[in-house]
Amino acid sequence: MARIPGLRDDESGWFARFFYRAVRKRSGKVGDSWRIAAHAPGLLAGWGLHEFFYGRLGKVEPALRTLVQIKVAMLVGCPL
Template structure:
């Protein structure tokens, strides 16, 4: 249970009820971070608009590279909600979520491509304290993904650092998006 209780549907404003409806439609359940953030409706709406804009704009990197880097941040920071939700998103993209069990060994594991290893190492360097990104690392990523790709990767990793830290601070834990025999949330693409 989160440190700040969720705003129930009955106690939600009309605008928040709309957000809850959209969340249920898209994810099969209201994501708990939405329901906790509903205590500050203006920030909840600002965050949702931001997230939708980032999703729409993030089309430079291969989806597997982007999603693995984001997942790595969540895993490194111990945000169980982000890990759960990130695995669900990868499953919906048709990615192999079984290999996530090998992510700590990404540098040597045959389950990850060279592009993925580069992005995972960058996510690690950005997430560490202090940040340990090198000029060589950025140059290598730029050769592989271009400048727009480096900016997208950096933005996504930084954004997930914020999400994971916010959820962890508020005690928001996994919601069961990937538990059980199958993903609880319907796959929007129709893939199984």
């Protein structure tokens, strides 16, 4: 059980409800951690953007990803 109660849908503002809707669509329910993060809109926005971009990691073709990894390794001086 959390020490801080999470914000319910009727207690939260439009910004938090937007994220609640996205989380509910993705996972089926809104967890307590999202509801607690809604107390700090900046934290909620940062966390939401992180989740969004992390979910897009698989969208790059494997061959292109390999080329980028090789180029970055060359730029930073990786011996392998």
